[in-house]
Amino acid sequence: MSVCTLRINDHDLAVPLGTTLLQAARQAGIHIPTLCFLEGLSAVAACRLCLVELEGSDRLMAACVTAAAEGMRVHTDTPRLREIRRTVIELLFTEGNHVCAVCVANGHCELQNLAVEVGMDHSRLPYRFPQRGVDLSHAQYGLDHNRCILCTRCVRVCDEVEGAHVWDVGWRGEHCQIISGLGEPWGDVNACTHCGKCVEVCPTGALFHKTDTSEEKQGHPERLQALMHARNHQQWSP
Amino acid sequence: MSQAIPRKPRLATVWLAGCSGCHMSFLDLDEWLLELADRAEIVYSPVGSDIKTYPKDVDIALVEGGVANTDNLELLYQVRANTRTLVSFGDCAITANIPGMRNLLRGSDPVLRRAYLELADGSGQLPHAPGIVPELLERVLPVHELVPVEVYLPGCPPSAERIRAALEPLLRGELPHLSGADQIRFG
Numbered sequence: 001m002s003v004c005t006l007r008i009n010d011h012d013l014a015v016p017l018g019t020t021l022l023q024a025a026r027q028a029g030i031h032i033p034t035l036c037f038l039e040g041l042s043a044v045a046a047c048r049l050c051l052v053e054l055e056g057s058d059r060l061m062a063a064c065v066t067a068a069a070e071g072m073r074v075h076t077d078t079p080r081l082r083e084i085r086r087t088v089i090e091l092l093f094t095e096g097n098h099v100c101a102v103c104v105a106n107g108h109c110e111l112q113n114l115a116v117e118v119g120m121d122h123s124r125l126p127y128r129f130p131q132r133g134v135d136l137s138h139a140q141y142g143l144d145h146n147r148c149i150l151c152t153r154c155v156r157v158c159d160e161v162e163g164a165h166v167w168d169v170g171w172r173g174e175h176c177q178i179i180s181g182l183g184e185p186w187g188d189v190n191a192c193t194h195c196g197k198c199v200e201v202c203p204t205g206a207l208f209h210k211t212d213t214s215e216e217k218q219g220h221p222e223r224l225q226a227l228m229h230a231r232n233h234q235q236w237s238p
Numbered sequence: 239m240s241q242a243i244p245r246k247p248r249l250a251t252v253w254l255a256g257c258s259g260c261h262m263s264f265l266d267l268d269e270w271l272l273e274l275a276d277r278a279e280i281v282y283s284p285v286g287s288d289i290k291t292y293p294k295d296v297d298i299a300l301v302e303g304g305v306a307n308t309d310n311l312e313l314l315y316q317v318r319a320n321t322r323t324l325v326s327f328g329d330c331a332i333t334a335n336i337p338g339m340r341n342l343l344r345g346s347d348p349v350l351r352r353a354y355l356e357l358a359d360g361s362g363q364l365p366h367a368p369g370i371v372p373e374l375l376e377r378v379l380p381v382h383e384l385v386p387v388e389v390y391l392p393g394c395p396p397s398a399e400r401i402r403a404a405l406e407p408l409l410r411g412e413l414p415h416l417s418g419a420d421q422i423r424f425g
Contacts, residue, residue, distance in 0.1 A: 093333075097339070097342065099333075099335055099336060099338075099339060100329065100394065100424040100425025101329060101335060101336060101394035101424075101425050102336065103425065106425040107425065112423060112424060112425060113419070113423075115422075115423070115424060116417075116418065116419045116422055116423050119417055119422070120422070121332070121390040121391075121392055121416060121422045122326065122332045122333075122380070122382060122387070122390040122392070123333070123380075126383055127333065127334060127338070127341075127379075127380065127383075129334075129338065129341035129342060129377065130342075131342055131344065132342075146342075
């Protein structure tokens with residue numbers, strides 16, 4: 001196994017070639033905030049929260065998709081990165097309609113928790129209050145586009161793990177949204193197996209069980225991780 | 239030579255477009271309110287004073303609620319002009335929150351029509367009483383999108399402990415530095 005050595009903050013590390021900077025940091029106990037990334041799914045670097053600085057380069061790199069390389073010197077927590085991360089969270093809050101007080105995910109929301117982590121006590125950007133819809137056509141689940149941050153975890157879990165590919169990303173710019181089927185109501189999409197994986201990995205209250213009311217939705221990414229572990233290692237009993 | 243006795247900070251609380259839950263949480267300070275009454279002069283407050291017009295020379299103002307109508311806007315401008323430290327008090331003041339959900343209907347007219355005509359049982363009419371019923375603004379806005387704000391105190395409502403964590407330094411003439419889930423989490 002080929003190994004490369006690198007330094008992340010004050011830690012000198014040796015990791016197998018092909019390891020991402022995010023994996024290397026986490027193995028060393030160095031925290032890098034993430035939102036679209038989820039262990040068990042492919043990495044897409046959509047949210048930009050895991051950006052890190054590399055010495056000798058002005059270009060910031062997303063830790064979730066950047067491979068560690070020999071001699072790299074990486075910084076994960078600089079004033080510039082802290083400012084970018086707070087701005088990213090402010091952009092997400094102001095772009096949609098996130099009303100924590102009446103949200104199913106209040107108290108269990110990754111976006112809400114990240115706002116605390118980046119120190120967002122208010123948004124310096126103006127709120128857009130976009131007009132967005134809610135799809136309640138599925139028998140068991142609902143999709144509230146107001147709370148969607150387009151992380152695409154649902155798209156990836158349905159395609160890569162369930163193999164149903166119900167979800168996709170439709171339209172562009174401010175009209176960009178998650179679509180089911182070919183832009184049909186979720187309940188009309190026959191490909192859906194009703195497995196609920198998309199609901200379990202959604203980091204906000206965008207995908208939810210219809211029986212959940214305020215503060216009742218709990219995400220369950222650990223179930224995805226247990227499933228992927230079982231598949232990858234052929235270990236089906238705990 | 240006698241030393242001048244330091245003046246007690248002059249404290250106001252203001253209620254704009256919110257449910258008054260932040261003020262209820264303020265009252266949850268319970269016995270600490272007695273200490274607060276001793277350490278500060280309560281010069282304006284829907285729950286602590288009977289004064290109807292916003293006074294001058296206020297040191298600290300907790301402002302609850304978004305800015306939804308012409309009365310809210312006028313009062314907010316008075317608060318800003320006469321207050322040293324303006325605290326945006328709770329999620330409605332900071333994000334527009336629940337009152338801001340009407341912004342999805344795009345403007346005051348669709349909101350009034352929806353509430354007073356479409357959902358009325360036959361005898362609906364649009365409210366119109368100039369000078370008595372304040373006109374709705376086109377959009378509900380957070381306080382800091384209209385006037386500068388010194389301190390943000392999120393929460394729906396902020397807990398009594400969180401309010402006290404902000405007030406303690408303010409009463410000493412310092413700005414609070416709130417952080418962590420206990421002090422700045424929305425919702």
